Amino acid sequence: MKYLNQALIVASLTLIASATSSGSVITSLLNPSNDHTYYLLSQANWVNSQAEALTLGGNLVTINDADENAWIYSSFANFSGIHRNLWIGFNDVANEGNFVWASGEQPGYTNWFGNDPDNYLNNQDFAFIINDNYKTTAPTYQGPYIQRWGDVDNITSVGSLPLHGVVEVTNVPLPSTIFLFLSGLSVLLLRCQDPRDCRPVF
Ligand SMILES: [Ca+2]
Ligand SMILES: [Ca+2]
Ligand SMILES: [Ca+2]
Structure with a gap:
């Protein structure tokens, strides 16, 4: 039991040291x-x-x-x-x-x-x-x-x-994120104006 307690103390100190x-x-x-x-x-x-x-x-x-x-x-x-x-x-x-x-x-x-x-x-x-x-x-x-x-x-x-x-x-400001999303969407839409061109762009 004594050794178990010592082992637990050492393990705890190691955890504290690694955290700090x-x-x-x-x-x-x-x-x-x-x-x-x-x-x-x-x-x-x-x-x-x-x-x-x-x-x-x-x-x-x-x-x-x-x-x-x-x-x-x-x-x-x-x-x-x-x-x-x-x-x-x-x-x-x-x-x-x-x-x-x-x-x-x-x-x-x-x-x-x-x-x-x-x-x-x-x-x-x-x-x-x-x-x-x-x-x-x-x-x-x-x-x-x-x-x-x-x-x-x-x-x-x-x-x-x-x-x-x-x-x-x-x-990353939210407006920029939305702009990038809409830009990507418009590329997809442009590519799909002719159904034969519809395909993933990535
Ligand atoms: Ca130096
Ligand atoms: Ca120096
Ligand atoms: Ca800075």
Whole structure:
């Protein structure tokens, strides 16, 4: 019985660890300026946070401009009174020095801090937004950070603060969906004006 209890405890802890390490959802918000839905995830490394983003139907956030950067920071960096650094989708995993967004978008906007991205110790491939409450003794990494970005490796905290992913889901507006449906229907109808041409188009 004693061993059974121990086994159950180990199994439970393993389940808890696997649930929390993947970055579960803390809260979600709609950004009225682009109608995209954003999720704040629990503390996790970049790879696990991006995996969770995919299951939510999106990616770690793509920051298209300064307005979106400011909105994300004000919405999530200190949500519920907890200071945190924020994972974003920018990374150079595939090609060192060539940062790309997880979503594949190419907005061209960047907001790096100081000398970053510096790929410190040849091992930093993931970008995050630095929280203004971040504390460090490193002389080259002092604030103010003013919502700027740093590159770090696949870790779960940096400096004094945890790392949390922000997910962006691009909602498909209903009018576009209806337009696509009607377009497809009109193609079908055009093809069927002559009964001899009626056939599946896909
Ligand atoms: Ca975006
Ligand atoms: Ca790198
Ligand atoms: Ca760095």
